[in-house]
Amino acid sequence: MYGQLMSVPLTLLGLLEREPSHGYDLKRDYDSLFGRDKPLPYGQVYATLSRLARDGKVVAGEAEPGDGPERKRYVITEAGVTEFETWLAQPVAPEPTLQTVLFTKVVLALMLGRDAGQYLDAQRAAHMQRMRELTELRRTGALLDALLADHGLFRLEADLRWIDLTTARLDAIAEAVRP
Amino acid sequence: MTDPLIEARGVTLAFGETPALRGADVTVGAGEILAVMGPSGSGKSTLLHCLAGILTPDSGEILYEGRRIDRLGEADRSALRRDSFGFVFQFGQLVPELTAEENVALPLLLGGTRRAAALAEARPWFARLGLDGLERRRSGELSGGQAQRVALARGLVSRPRVLFADEPTGALDSLTGEQVMELMVGAAREQGTTVVLVTHEPRVAAYAHREAIVRDGRVTSLSVDRIAS
Numbered sequence: 395m396y397g398q399l400m401s402v403p404l405t406l407l408g409l410l411e412r413e414p415s416h417g418y419d420l421k422r423d424y425d426s427l428f429g430r431d432k433p434l435p436y437g438q439v440y441a442t443l444s445r446l447a448r449d450g451k452v453v454a455g456e457a458e459p460g461d462g463p464e465r466k467r468y469v470i471t472e473a474g475v476t477e478f479e480t481w482l483a484q485p486v487a488p489e490p491t492l493q494t495v496l497f498t499k500v501v502l503a504l505m506l507g508r509d510a511g512q513y514l515d516a517q518r519a520a521h522m523q524r525m526r527e528l529t530e531l532r533r534t535g536a537l538l539d540a541l542l543a544d545h546g547l548f549r550l551e552a553d554l555r556w557i558d559l560t561t562a563r564l565d566a567i568a569e570a571v572r573p
Numbered sequence: 574m575t576d577p578l579i580e581a582r583g584v585t586l587a588f589g590e591t592p593a594l595r596g597a598d599v600t601v602g603a604g605e606i607l608a609v610m611g612p613s614g615s616g617k618s619t620l621l622h623c624l625a626g627i628l629t630p631d632s633g634e635i636l637y638e639g640r641r642i643d644r645l646g647e648a649d650r651s652a653l654r655r656d657s658f659g660f661v662f663q664f665g666q667l668v669p670e671l672t673a674e675e676n677v678a679l680p681l682l683l684g685g686t687r688r689a690a691a692l693a694e695a696r697p698w699f700a701r702l703g704l705d706g707l708e709r710r711r712s713g714e715l716s717g718g719q720a721q722r723v724a725l726a727r728g729l730v731s732r733p734r735v736l737f738a739d740e741p742t743g744a745l746d747s748l749t750g751e752q753v754m755e756l757m758v759g760a761a762r763e764q765g766t767t768v769v770l771v772t773h774e775p776r777v778a779a780y781a782h783r784e785a786i787v788r789d790g791r792v793t794s795l796s797v798d799r800i801a802s
Binding site: 547 | 612755758774775776778779780781782784786793
């Protein structure tokens with residue numbers, strides 16, 4: 395599955411397709427473009443580049459003199475380009491993780507005769523709070539921030555629709571799940 | 574919340590045999606942007622109309638600046654709406670016979686401002702809301718987004734203390750709707766206008782400071798504090 399684990403090497407391949415780069419440059423560009431919440435540790439950058447080199451997706455140049463981290467320039471190979479292009483063209487698997495958790499909580503709450511409506515209201519408030527934060531980021535941030543915020547907003551909105559629909563159907567669902 | 578500017582206390586209202594509000598309580602702070610959400614038919618638009626003095630409740634109280642407005646006569650409520658409140662509805666509801674600038678100036682004209690002065694007040698809103706060059710168009714010659722921005726300018730031109738907006742983006746595509754919301758919230762914050770915004774869209778409600786949810790004619794206010802408890 396192309397999940398979270400696969401996206402770092404493929405993203406680095408994408409950055410290398412733009413131009414041959416040092417590990418340091420890759421980390422800097424990755425962090426500024428994709429790693430706002432979670433910068434990439436240097437160790438992961440070099441470990442990933444080593445694996446990509448071992449698999450023939452990139453080749454490393456000779457170490458260059460200088461202080462600081464390892465200074466090798468990495469170049470993407472034909473195989474690397476193909477892998478990157480295949481990944482780029484492939485739709486991301488929908489990840490219904492959150493719905494699964496919400497679904498499980500609602501079903502369990504109803505099954506146990508607890509107040510599922512109160513849980514859904516609390517979840518709704520948390521979602522709206524996050525939407526307000528993202529809306530503020532969208533209003534005040536740069537275009538890339540706004541793009542990321544929009545993505546988050548649409549996902550949260552989809553969850554909220556599900557929450558509203560479920561709230562409206564609680565009685566019927568309770569009948570279905572109670573023994 | 575800042576000092577309460579508008580309050581509904583135990584408001585009930587029925588249309589014939591059909592109850593729309595069954596004891597609704599809500600407080601809106603001065604300068605606050607409150608989103609009123611809820612399923613279709615829950616009573617959210619009826620609540621807005623009560624808060625704005627358009628409808629009179631069967632029982633309960635509506636207070637504006639601490640003063641009961643549900644007891645005012647129609648003439649006084651009409652004056653209050655004209656002097657202190659602005660309105661934006663789902664379908665701009667521009668007067669088709671008037672030009673865009675006349676539509677924007679309308680609340681001022683109705684309030685007794687002379688025509689030249691009213692139009693002079695109206696015109697800066699066109700640049701502010703990205704409507705340059707459309708001043709002389711009639712509503713039939715405007716796109717949905719343009720018409721709604723003209724309606725927004727009309728709602729804000731008299732610098733009301735409260736702007737009531739009922740599904741202001743409901744007839745617009747999402748991008749145009751976002752633009753209208755940006756402009757509405759930007760102008761409201763700049764002028765310190767309190768906004769009561771009825772919407773069923775979470776993305777629109779997310780522009781507000783908080784939301785009140787109307788269900789079966791009653792208001793549930795949710796705050797994130799409750800999650801931690």
